[in-house]
Amino acid sequence: MLNSSEKVNLSHIVSERIKAYILEKDMREGDKLPSEKQLIDALGVSRTVVREALKSMEMLGIVKIKTGDGIYVGGPSLKPILEQVSFRWQQDERKMTELVKTRRILELGAVEMAIEHYDVAFLDQMDEWNRRMAEKVDRGLPPIEEDLAFHETLFRATGNETYLELSGLISDFFLKIRTLHFDSVESSRKSVDEHQNVTDAIRAKDVARAKREMEIHLAPLQKFI
Amino acid sequence: MLNSSEKVNLSHIVSERIKAYILEKDMREGDKLPSEKQLIDALGVSRTVVREALKSMEMLGIVKIKTGDGIYVGGPSLKPILEQVSFRWQQDERKMTELVKTRRILELGAVEMAIEHYDVAFLDQMDEWNRRMAEKVDRGLPPIEEDLAFHETLFRATGNETYLELSGLISDFFLKIRTLHFDSVESSRKSVDEHQNVTDAIRAKDVARAKREMEIHLAPLQKFI
DNA sequence: TTTATTTAGTGGTCTGACCATTGGTATAGC
DNA sequence: GCTATACCAATGGTCAGACCACTAAATAAA
Numbered sequence A, B: 001m002l003n004s005s006e007k008v009n010l011s012h013i014v015s016e017r018i019k020a021y022i023l024e025k026d027m028r029e030g031d032k033l034p035s036e037k038q039l040i041d042a043l044g045v046s047r048t049v050v051r052e053a054l055k056s057m058e059m060l061g062i063v064k065i066k067t068g069d070g071i072y073v074g075g076p077s078l079k080p081i082l083e084q085v086s087f088r089w090q091q092d093e094r095k096m097t098e099l100v101k102t103r104r105i106l107e108l109g110a111v112e113m114a115i116e117h118y119d120v121a122f123l124d125q126m127d128e129w130n131r132r133m134a135e136k137v138d139r140g141l142p143p144i145e146e147d148l149a150f151h152e153t154l155f156r157a158t159g160n161e162t163y164l165e166l167s168g169l170i171s172d173f174f175l176k177i178r179t180l181h182f183d184s185v186e187s188s189r190k191s192v193d194e195h196q197n198v199t200d201a202i203r204a205k206d207v208a209r210a211k212r213e214m215e216i217h218l219a220p221l222q223k224f225i
Numbered sequence C: 001t002t003t004a005t006t007t008a009g010t011g012g013t014c015t016g017a018c019c020a021t022t023g024g025t026a027t028a029g030c
Numbered sequence D: 001g002c003t004a005t006a007c008c009a010a011t012g013g014t015c016a017g018a019c020c021a022c023t024a025a026a027t028a029a030a
Helices: A010-024 A036-043 A047-059 A079-089 A093-117 A120-138 A144-156 A161-180 A185-203 A207-224 B010-024 B036-043 B047-059 B079-091 B093-117 B120-138 B144-157 B161-180 B185-203 B207-224
Strands: A063-066 A070-073 B063-066 B070-073
Touching: A010 A036, A010 A047, A010 B079, A036 A047, A047 A063, A047 B047, A079 A161, A079 B079, A079 B161, A093 A144, A093 A161, A093 A185, A093 A207, A093 B093, A093 B161, A120 A144, A120 A185, A144 A161, A144 A185, A161 B093, A185 A207, B010 B036, B010 B047, B036 B047, B047 B063, B079 B093, B079 B161, B093 B144, B093 B161, B093 B185, B093 B207, B120 B144, B120 B185, B144 B161, B144 B185, B185 B207
Parallel strands: none
Antiparallel strands: A063 A070, B063 B070
């Protein structure tokens, strides 16, 4: 009764063994694992069990299965967790307020980290997206992809993949919303200017100003709720 | 171009269908899903596919499979998933650095939101955890749970469940690390004082000071990497 | 009513077969 | 000798059917 908490599925055991194998051999992303056949022979279980274990691990991003080729070690990623989180969020979209506030923190943090990391290439890319955004606005089209791309590039500019993943979740959610009730031409034009201000401030490595500009940019969202 | 990245495994499709089914029927934790047999008939695929899909979803915590009973909708707990995914992170220095920096942003954001939300009950609770933490330190024990509880309560104090969920991921990870190489008695005692300073500043609704104190508290982590 | 037993249904594992995709190799053509 | 093509062996994807193990609920026994 003490140890009863351990449910012993064979596939569970197998996946643990494979994880241990990865650690033991100190394998990195992209390294090739033994084939299904080899795992079957080595672990002495049926193909069913091995496959279920691998499929589960693939869903978690621990391994990556390539048809006709083999099984490879996956990269460290929050993605599977976030997928699960977003799946839950769809059940009640009343979390809007919370998401808006969370986004604010993340965007402001991104500004700070982007300045710390500082890679001009990303800033140029942000400018480019903003240019395309302005172009689309001029043609009277909703610049949804460009807007999203601008912010995503900002998160990339942090040089922090974990942060990018975390933030990507939030951004995706906002994209879906904005697809429904998109902004007017005037507000879009204002967004372009605000983007420019943020980028400029980051370029000048002025953390306080960059944050201020980002606050201004996000302010309308707070009231939108 | 866009769709080429989408590898269409049958089991992947099936898991999507099942997730859609859960959303569609607005099922909650503990609700019973159709049996394997029913899913096989309804989706027109082999048992292998259904089982692999379910096994993957179980690993993600979306469903819970009970032998001899049936399949149930899982709860929103992310811990088990984190357990599965993060086993390799400690090896990855880059990932560690990213996590530390991400945590910093989240904690500082929490301070800000906690002051905005301001509920004394949470502050009292934080004091209580800190008191217990001090107690444990005095007895020479590592105050791991108490430390985590303090920070979790801070996240709760934001009144933002989404933020709590997101942050919980990061915090839990740090807990596991600290379980291995826990801090010395002196540094633990210092942590208690720092916690107190943070709480006091929040109580005084002094955002700047609260952030500053939190920065001080987290600073050692940055160098730890 | 309470307890023990049976039973039908469910998930767990195994086997063996065949298909689809991939990467490398052998071959044909230049 | 080099390149392009065809081929092949290995690997993962899917399927079908069988049998085992477990659970909960119906049934029988106390």
